[in-house]
Structures are given as C-alpha cells and as structure tokens.
Amino acid sequence: MSKLKNTPEIIIDIGDVSGEYYAAPLFQNAEIWRISENGSFTYRFNIPVAKTFDCKEKYFFELLTNKSDCRNGYYDLVKAEMDSLTKPDLPLCNSFVVQRLAKYIPQGSSLHHAVSNTKRNMNFQEFDDSIDISCNIGVCGIDGAVSTVVGQSLVADNKKVFGIVGDLAFFYDMNALGQKDISNNLRIILINNNRGVEFRLNPGLENTIGEKTDQLIAAHGHNKGGAKGWAESCGFCYLTADSKQTFDAQINRFCNDDFDKPVLFEVFTNAEDEKLGLKLMQTHNRKKGR
Numbered sequence: 001m002s003k004l005k006n007t008p009e010i011i012i013d014i015g016d017v018s019g020e021y022y023a024a025p026l027f028q029n030a031e032i033w034r035i036s037e038n039g040s041f042t043y044r045f046n047i048p049v050a051k052t053f054d055c056k057e058k059y060f061f062e063l064l065t066n067k068s069d070c071r072n073g074y075y076d077l078v079k080a081e082m083d084s085l086t087k088p089d090l091p092l093c094n095s096f097v098v099q100r101l102a103k104y105i106p107q108g109s110s111l112h113h114a115v116s117n118t119k120r121n122m123n124f125q126e127f128d129d130s131i132d133i134s135c136n137i138g139v140c141g142i143d144g145a146v147s148t149v150v151g152q153s154l155v156a157d158n159k160k161v162f163g164i165v166g167d168l169a170f171f172y173d174m175n176a177l178g179q180k181d182i183s184n185n186l187r188i189i190l191i192n193n194n195r196g197v198e199f200r201l202n203p204g205l206e207n208t209i210g211e212k213t214d215q216l217i218a219a220h221g222h223n224k225g226g227a228k229g230w231a232e233s234c235g236f237c238y239l240t241a242d243s244k245q246t247f248d249a250q251i252n253r254f255c256n257d258d259f260d261k262p263v264l265f266e267v268f269t270n271a272e273d274e275k276l277g278l279k280l281m282q283t284h285n286r287k288k289g290r
C-alpha cells in the first residue's frame with residue numbers, strides 16, 4: 001500500500017484504533033483532517049492534525065459530497081492502480097486462507113477476525129459488500145475474538161457467523177466454545193502456526209534475536225495437540241487441513257454446506273510459509289516498478 005504512486009494530499013481520518021502499520025508512509029506527505037464526533041483530539045503516527053471537524057461523520061460527508069467539485073479524479077487514479085495489481089501464488093498461510101474465504105463465504109453472512117497478523121491479511125482482500133466484517137480490537141492482543149464471535153452467533157438471526165483467529169487468540173479464549181446455546185450457524189477457522197507468528201514477522205525482532213523469538217516471545221509450542229479434542233467435546237464438528245490441497249478440498253463445504261453442529265476448521269501452517277506469504281503479498285507487485 002505504501003508503494004502506491006498516487007499518494008494523497010489530504011487524508012480524512014475517522015474512527016478509533018487502527019493496526020494498519022503499513023499505512024504510515026501515506027500519512028507523511030498529506031494534510032490530515034480529523035473528524036471528531038466526541039470532541040477528542042486524536043492523531044496517528046505522531047503526525048499533527050491540520051484541521052479538526054467537531055461534528056458527526058454523516059454531516060461532514062453530506063456537506064462534502066453536495067459540493068459538485070469534490071470529485072477530482074483521485075479515486076479513479078487509485079482505483080486504476082489497484083485494479084492493475086496481480087495476486088502472487090501463495091503457500092498455505094494466513095493470506096491464502098483469507099483469499100479463499102473471500103471467495104467462498106456466502107453473501108449476507110458475518111465475519112469476525114482477530115487482530116495483528118490475521119487483521120493485516122484481511123486487509124489485503126476484498127470481500128463482498130453484503131458481508132458484515134468486524135474485529136474486536138480489545139487491547140490489540142489475543143483477548144476476546146473467540147468469545148465475541150460466539151456472542152455474535154447467538155444473536156444473529158438466520159445468518160451464518162464466521163470467525164478467523166490465530167492459535168494464540170484461540171487457545172486464550174477457547175472457553176467460549178462451551179457456551180451451551182451455540183448453534184450450527186457458527187463457523188470458526190483457526191490458523192494454527194504453533195506460535196504467535198506476528199513476532200516472527202517483525203523485522204526488528206527477526207534481525208536481532210531471530211529464532212530465539214519463538215522461545216522468548218512467540219510462545220512457540222504452547223499447545224501440543226491442536227484443538228480437536230476441545231472442539232469435539234464442546235459439540236463442534238471438527239475439520240482440519242495441513243496443505244493447500246486438503247484446505248481447498250474442504251473450504252467450500254465449510255462455508256456453504258449445512259451442518260447440524262457448529263464447525264471448527266483448524267488449518268495448520270508454519271512460520272516459514274507465513275513469512276513467505278507476507279513477503280509475497282508485500283513485494284509481488286513491486287516488480288512492475290511500484
């Protein structure tokens with residue numbers, strides 16, 4: 001994203017926490033306008049805000065779009081650039097799983113994802129507008145994604161509710177699977193790379209302590225046997241894959257078939273493929289001079 005040729009002159013900043021660290025370079029050359037619905041002064045990436053609008057977002061955008069000269073072609077420039085991007089051939093990793101999920105998830109369903117690496121990979125993909133996507137950022141950690149998606153599934157009427165979480169996020173919060181009212185509209189993908197791979201994707205850590213990150217920070221080996229036993233004892237149907245072939249053979253069924261139970265799909269990946277997958281997503285289109 002930060003390698004786009006057409007970087008913005010003005011950024012209109014709304015909402016709260018963002019974990020999109022790779023957006024920082026976009027902010028360097030832009031004037032920042034912040035819409036502040038609650039009167040608070042907030043800035044990102046330590047860059048000063050030029051203008052604060054103390055009003056509702058709806059009011060701001062109504063005024064903006066009523067002005068006929070507000071479209072200056074910038075959207076079309078960026079859209080053309082985005083449309084020319086191609087997708088790399090990925091190994092089995094977070095990005096691969098999210099790519100397939102975007103293809104097979106049925107229209108009108110909900111999708112809740114965990115933070116950090118999972119969220120980053122969600123950001124790489126386009127989902128159909130009818131899919132209601134959310135993320136409980138919590139304290140930017142492994143807390144809460146599973147219990148949040150369980151809660152969403154309990155109150156969703158006639159809707160499939162999907163979750164996608166990493167192994168640390170899952171095992172931290174797995175008690176929620178025992179909730180007695182869970183029904184067959186809940187489907188969770190667990191990407192188990194046997195550690196918090198987010199910390200192996202961090203150049204600062206990787207270039208200094210490297211492999212030792214696994215033992216000192218990433219909780220490598222924290223769960224020996226995977227989630228099968230717990231999922232089945234909580235009444236879930238359990239699916240598993242450890243290759244692109246076995247994953248592809250089941251993802252459509254996971255998303256679209258009728259099950260009489262909630263479903264947990266545990267996908268085993270490894271740190272090397274996660275690193276390669278992210279690198280490909282970040283560099284694949286740079287060969288074209290970006």
Ligand SMILES: Cc1ncc(C[n+]2csc(CCOP(=O)(O)OP(=O)(O)O)c2C)c(N)n1
Nearest residue numbers: 116117140141166167168169195196197198
């Ligand atoms: C120093 C530090 N401690 C804790 C966190 C919170 N945190 C964010 S992502 C993460 C690991 C997530 O691991 P997992 O759920 O397995 O997902 P993966 O990164 O492997 O895809 C943790 C502990 C953090 N960001 N930084």
Ligand SMILES: [Mg+2]
Nearest residue numbers: 166167195197
């Ligand atoms: Mg993990």
